[in-house]
Amino acid sequence: MTLHLTRVSLTHANGVQALRSLDLHIEAGEQVAIIGPSGAGKSSLLNVLATGLRPGNGELQVLGEQPWHLSARQRQRLRARIGLVHQAPPLPPRQRVITAVLAGKIGQWGLGKSLLNLVHPLDVPGARAALARLDLHDKLFTQCQQLSGGQLQRVGIARVLYQAPEVLLADEPVSAMDPVLAGHTLKVLCEHAREHAVTLVASLHAVDLALAHFSRIIGLRDGQILFDLPASAVDREQLDALYANEQLQPSPPPVLPLSVQIPRC
Secondary structure (H helix, E strand, C coil): CCEEEEEEEEECCCCCEEEEEEEEEECCCCEEEEECCCCCCHHHHHHHHCCCCCCCEEEEEECCECHHHCCHHHHHHHHCCEEEECCCCCCCCCCEHHHHHHHHHCCCCCHHHHHHHHHCCCCHHHHHHHHHCCCCHHHCCCEHHHCCHHHHHHHHHHHHHHHCCCEEEEECCCCCCCHHHHHHHHHHHHHHHHHCCCEEEEECCCHHHHHHHCCEEEEEECCEEEEEEEHHHCCHHHHHHHCCCCCCCCCCCCCCCHHHCCCCC
């Protein structure tokens, strides 16, 4: 079992309860999409899985370890095996793209090697190959401040691909991309996960993309799992219940007929 949560709850410092006694089990190599309305707890769940947030209650196991029973050093080693793609990647504006991508290995490199990489990129071919998968090979030496939002998201993804983690968590990784580019980018993520036996969990705003690219869909609302089903079993009634009373949220697209769905990873 790669990811295992038993009755996990999380309350933020402002008193908002993000997760409520949540049970979740994800096997090694699975590709799972998490959908749900704004404020459902999707980002909080991914940050708990990434060991960035400590649950208030319950048990969390990641890659066979209980992260909050480990020492700080052991927990850092565990985190090096987990990749997290942020919706808005925390990239310094003046940092070059190559440096941003190679930073994916900081958790595996020593301090000296990491500092050297800041002034002299240590693996130009590796960074170029990761960017090429996302059609960004020509941006290798561009400053991050010169990129669009969608390009920045792809640089963040390239960094995690270069990191080569065992668990890849992606928080709204394509929200700044147009539908065609978003679909292509998710295809790259899923192909990478399949080729390298990586466990992939992504939160997505676009229901149609989740259904098209992932075989397992988790519907999250108010910090609880409303459904956990194969994509082919998710119907309009379940989506209506998931997004009920979300006046500011566009209606989720209808479930695509299986005959026209894009092949999943």
